[in-house]
Amino acid sequence: MTHTLDVNERVSPLDRSRATGAPASARSTASARASRFGTFAITFGITFAILYTVFERLNWPLFTYHPAVGKLDFWMQRARSGEGPPMYWYGWLVLSLPCALVLAWIATMVPARCLHRATIFCCVVAALWPATFALAAFIADQASFDAEFLKSIWISAIPALVGAAAASYFVPSQWAQRVWTGWLLIVPIGGLVVLGYSLKQYFLR
Amino acid sequence: MDIIFEVVSVRTFWRILLFVHFLLAVALLAAVTLQAVAVMVPARQAAGTFIQRLRPGPAASYATAIVMLYVPTFLLGAWIYIKYRTYVRIPMEQYGHWWTVGSFEFKEHIVTMGLALLPAYWYFWRQPLSEEHASVRKWLTLFLAFTVWYAFVVGHVANDFRGVGS
Numbered sequence: 001m002t003h004t005l006d007v008n009e010r011v012s013p014l015d016r017s018r019a020t021g022a023p024a025s026a027r028s029t030a031s032a033r034a035s036r037f038g039t040f041a042i043t044f045g046i047t048f049a050i051l052y053t054v055f056e057r058l059n060w061p062l063f064t065y066h067p068a069v070g071k072l073d074f075w076m077q078r079a080r081s082g083e084g085p086p087m088y089w090y091g092w093l094v095l096s097l098p099c100a101l102v103l104a105w106i107a108t109m110v111p112a113r114c115l116h117r118a119t120i121f122c123c124v125v126a127a128l129w130p131a132t133f134a135l136a137a138f139i140a141d142q143a144s145f146d147a148e149f150l151k152s153i154w155i156s157a158i159p160a161l162v163g164a165a166a167a168s169y170f171v172p173s174q175w176a177q178r179v180w181t182g183w184l185l186i187v188p189i190g191g192l193v194v195l196g197y198s199l200k201q202y203f204l205r
Numbered sequence: 206m207d208i209i210f211e212v213v214s215v216r217t218f219w220r221i222l223l224f225v226h227f228l229l230a231v232a233l234l235a236a237v238t239l240q241a242v243a244v245m246v247p248a249r250q251a252a253g254t255f256i257q258r259l260r261p262g263p264a265a266s267y268a269t270a271i272v273m274l275y276v277p278t279f280l281l282g283a284w285i286y287i288k289y290r291t292y293v294r295i296p297m298e299q300y301g302h303w304w305t306v307g308s309f310e311f312k313e314h315i316v317t318m319g320l321a322l323l324p325a326y327w328y329f330w331r332q333p334l335s336e337e338h339a340s341v342r343k344w345l346t347l348f349l350a351f352t353v354w355y356a357f358v359v360g361h362v363a364n365d366f367r368g369v370g371s
Contacts, residue, residue: 034328034331037328038325038328040324041324041325041327041328042325042328044321044324044325045321045322045324045325048321049318049321049322052314052317052318052321056314065287067287067288067290067291068291084291085290085291085294085295087286087287087290089286089313090283093283093317100321181338181341182341184322184325184341184345185341185344185345185348188318188321188322188348189348191314191318192311192314192315192318195311195314196311196314199307199310199311201307202303202304202306202307202308202310203303203304203307205301205303
């Protein structure tokens with residue numbers, strides 16, 4: 001009975017409303033399994049969207065495919081003379097997939113409260129880092145003194161990490177839990193905005 | 206591959222793949238549109254306005270079919286993408302069809318995001334449906350419907366440039 005209650009306590013946020021007709025122990029086992037899958041699926045969706053956007057923007061494919069000659073190269077390789085255009089998309093996908101799978105699997109073993117806060121931390125970092133980098137680059141261009149060091153992507157990581165840590169620490173637990181599934185939509189849409197903006201060269205010619 | 210190319214020409218082979226991709230995409234488009242309409246129009250009685258009477262079956266019944274169609278459509282599209290990159294995109298750039306190139310680049314991102322959300326989408330549509338997650342279920346469905354429609358339209362435009370029947 002105690003075990004059943006424990007399991008129910010751990011799984012309740014995602015699967016409280018499911019499986020009401022089965023015996024209590026079978027229900028709790030099914031509910032725990034379903035809840036673990038729910039945690040896995042939601043975390044996978046969020047992390048995959050973040051990682052794919054990051055890998056695309058940094059151009060970090062696991063491999064480069066040269067379709068004209070049917071050749072694969074590890075990591076990122078620029079186009080070589082006589083070998084046609086390189087393709088990176090497969091490389092971003094194949095790198096994002098195992099990373100997201102591992103993170104989603106880890107998420108199933110982490111207490112829900114930590115997971116919700118970790119999600120806030122990662123999402124805020126993902127939003128703040130490019131924003132602070134853009135701001136730093138703007139300041140560096142406008143400043144009357146030599147502020148080229150601000151254009152380092154690692155310098156802009158500092159305020160992003162501090163801001164994300166503060167956000168994940170101060171945000172109320174209930175809010176973090178309530179908004180958790182919402183990241184499933186916020187993150188891919190945000191990623192698409194970033195990726196879409198990076199394609200503006202095609203639309204402004 | 207050489208065995209296949211002894212039976213059909215390389216050109217015909219890619220055209221068959223593209224056509225199968227198109228057929229899967231049409232089926233996916235139908236399923237995802239019907240589900241999106243079912244989610245958007247929560248009519249409970251048969252009588253009512255014209256749109257309410259057109260309301261399709263229970264939205265949950267489409268979820269598994271959508272997942273089963275999305276994955277092979279995505280994989281087939283990813284395969285055909287090889288041909289697009291060399292055979293279609295290069296002339297597209299030479300003719301200056303930059304909007305089509307950019308839209309197609311965005312297509313690869315949007316279908317990837319759709320794929321990432323597929324496990325969660327399937328989870329939220331499992332029976333019995335949770336009332337608590339009705340909102341996220343609805344928005345996930347609409348997001349997927351948008352990705353499929355966008356991919357279909359842009360794919361069709363690219364096909365019109367150089368593809369089956371062009």
